[in-house]
Amino acid sequence: MANAFENAVREFIAENFLFRADADVTNSQSLLDTGVIDSTGVLELIAFLEQTYGITIADEEIVPENLDSIDNMTRYLASKLPAAA
Numbered sequence: 024m025a026n027a028f029e030n031a032v033r034e035f036i037a038e039n040f041l042f043r044a045d046a047d048v049t050n051s052q053s054l055l056d057t058g059v060i061d062s063t064g065v066l067e068l069i070a071f072l073e074q075t076y077g078i079t080i081a082d083e084e085i086v087p088e089n090l091d092s093i094d095n096m097t098r099y100l101a102s103k104l105p106a107a108a
Contacts, residue, residue, distance in 0.1 A: 028100040032093050035071050040064055050093040065090065072096070078103045 029050065036048065040059050054060045060068065068090065069080050078100075080089075089099040
């Protein structure tokens, strides 16, 4: 299921934040440090995750360890949805 999380997150990022045809981001790259997303983008990403997976992301969970890269988001989603992992 982790691959499904990864694919969904990657697709959302590509469709909403990567505007150059040659733009790409690795799974471990910081989306904030590379300028792929900004603070508004983080809010959009949170809304996407909550709507797509039916989860609630608490304020204290909005930290780089959970949301700064595709790898971090995949791990975070797997921990929030243990039955799907």
